[in-house]
Amino acid sequence: MLGAEDPAIPHRRRKHALPGRPVAPQMDNDCRRCPVRGVSLFGDLPDEVVFSLNNPAEHLDLPAGHVLYREGAAANAAFTLKDGVIKLTRTAVNGRDQILRLLTRGDVMGAEGLMGLAYNHTATTLTPVQICRLPLPVLKQLQAEHPTLNHALLARWAVALQQVENLALELGTKKASERLATFLLYWRAKNGHYPSMPLPLSRTETGELLGLTVETVSRFFADWKRRGYLSEKAGIIHLHNLEALETLSGSESLSRI
Amino acid sequence: MLGAEDPAIPHRRRKHALPGRPVAPQMDNDCRRCPVRGVSLFGDLPDEVVFSLNNPAEHLDLPAGHVLYREGAAANAAFTLKDGVIKLTRTAVNGRDQILRLLTRGDVMGAEGLMGLAYNHTATTLTPVQICRLPLPVLKQLQAEHPTLNHALLARWAVALQQVENLALELGTKKASERLATFLLYWRAKNGHYPSMPLPLSRTETGELLGLTVETVSRFFADWKRRGYLSEKAGIIHLHNLEALETLSGSESLSRI
DNA sequence: CGTGACCTTGAAATACATCAAACCTTGTGG
DNA sequence: CCACAAGGTTTGATGTATTTCAAGGTCACG
Known part of the structure; x- marks a missing residue:
């Protein structure tokens, strides 16, 4: 429960989407x-x-x-x-x-x-x-x-x-910060409830999921890093303050706290 | 195709949601x-x-x-x-x-x-x-x-x-006017593509569908009525300018035209 | 003919988008 | 191995769409 080991494999981040030929090694097709x-x-x-x-x-x-x-x-x-x-x-x-x-x-x-x-x-x-x-x-x-x-x-x-x-x-019902905080908590839960998890979405993609622009997503990430709510390294997100994020996912807004 | 007869029954508009006891006449239960x-x-x-x-x-x-x-x-x-x-x-x-x-x-x-x-x-x-x-x-x-x-x-x-x-x-991808125009056209299609159709949603409910406030919905309706794009009478919506609405559903905004 | 629900309108506040530029990071080719 | 190129990220300044707050207006129904 409290502070378990780090999760799975830090999925390597892609750069530009390669044309990507299906490298199918057929290892175990059974x-x-x-x-x-x-x-x-x-x-x-x-x-x-x-x-x-x-x-x-x-x-x-x-x-x-x-x-x-x-x-x-x-x-x-x-x-x-x-x-x-x-x-x-x-x-x-x-x-x-x-x-x-x-x-x-x-x-x-x-x-x-x-x-x-x-x-x-x-x-x-x-x-x-x-x-x-x-x-x-x-x-x-x-x-x-x-x-x-x-x-x-x-x-x-x-x-x-x-x-x-x-x-x-x-x-339909939430504002930017609420959506983003909710998503981070959801993604954490989906990845085993560890304090850290790989986030294979670019800022743009996170925006495309949550109906926001890149800049808006980036600003909230930056803000929350400054506050110490989370940190990020090589595509891995560490959530340091779940309570804060849970509060944010409910109602608060960036400028109001 | 062009200007067909008026559609179905003008569903009577509810006032305040009655506690509504199930008046079940059992007419034909077969x-x-x-x-x-x-x-x-x-x-x-x-x-x-x-x-x-x-x-x-x-x-x-x-x-x-x-x-x-x-x-x-x-x-x-x-x-x-x-x-x-x-x-x-x-x-x-x-x-x-x-x-x-x-x-x-x-x-x-x-x-x-x-x-x-x-x-x-x-x-x-x-x-x-x-x-x-x-x-x-x-x-x-x-x-x-x-x-x-x-x-x-x-x-x-x-x-x-x-x-x-x-x-x-x-x-996630559209702005208020686009969503509202899209919805009106969708609802029209769902009601038989007639120029008129019953709209059994209050302004508040339309907002709850489209992620908007009552006021925003009301403002667009008012604006489009003034422009002659549509009119409304006893819960029936008449669409007079489908082209305009189709354009609106694509990209335009209230202040930009 | 008043009362309650719904709709409209205005003015002010604000959240978010847009535009623009600088900054990182990482893979690549010289 | 360094330096550059490219994609991605951050930040600031500005604009605007939409919300919020507030008030008045309309309509149907008892």
Whole structure:
């Protein structure tokens, strides 16, 4: 609880998004030994079914800054994220981007292809990732043969809906500092409640998530660093004053304290 | 296409939300003759199944301003909206409300009770409504017996997700006038693309949907009325200048034109 | 015909965006 | 290995969109 060890691997920060050819080393392409099978879509499927799959999924290793698929493109596969962080974004008519969800280990993306024809988002890796690519025809067949899968899909959709609802609630009811503080605390919780966590979002991206400009995000970070609420080093955020951040996430504003 | 007849019933505007006792006349409680069966959850179920249901659903007639269920309350039933408009809201920690979805004919609500224990939203009628109340145990059993139902549920979840994503996109990337104009055009489309449509939202509620204050909403309405873009009478909105609104929904601002 | 809910309008305050420039940091090529 | 280039971050000055506060106006209903 109090001051545990530092978390995971400090995901290396990307510079400019490389064109990123899928460096797929095919190390272990066996679904039965998939490290995320427990949390993945197939968690509910019995062993014999997973055996029978004959490894329909393709393992991929991608660098940070790689676009997996684009909003509006014809959907041909769904993906499971085994490790790393991915952002799902949409672009408004005025050209501004909105991050709608941040995906981490175990999350599924692209499954909307089961319902419609096109992807609803653009999926971009924020760190190097390991993912599992599942062609939609395979998934459709599995869905038909094993109704359990539908339940798993339903559960995921429900979670996704709640996440986006939380986002809309934040965007519609809170001000800049509140949104940013709330996000930092959320991200901390999502990363194991450690006092430190990797933050693979640039200031611009943080703004795209929270409906703010780069400058506004930067100003609050700077302000909170000066106050000693947090510090940052090599892409790792350290939260020193959770209480202050919790208060900020509730109501306070920069100039009022 | 051009200047068609006026649309539906001018839903009477509520004054203060009555405590609203469920005036349920039980006129026709037979699911087989349900006017929205085609668009409802059971659209896919074969006739014999619907027959066998033995009318598990309860028909309700509610006045405007009635709270169907509250965020956080134990979920015991799902509902199908046969007629009228309902808002789904959540309240932020600071007490401000956010409308997350507006439901119309055929929409389903409260199905999150299938996955979790509590309702995620507060559901409030904005007009008099006719709804169908479906106890969750019944729905769960149907779900187990007829996997088709899962597909229907999945489809609905997918639509809900897209709607909320659209909202988040609006809230995160656009400014007041753009959001309001976009919403008016959206609402027009949802009401049959007629030049006129009932708007069962108060200024306050419109603000709660779009992340704005009453005053801001009122000012834009006033401004656009003065410009002749629209007019309003007895809760009915008439859009006179779609082009202007479309431009506004894209980029323009009040002071800049 | 008064009362309560809702809507409008104005003036002032403020939060955030925009514009502009300097500063870091990190990977790269000489 | 150094220095530069490029992307990202910080900071300041200024503008403006939107909120906040306050008051008056309208409409429907009892």
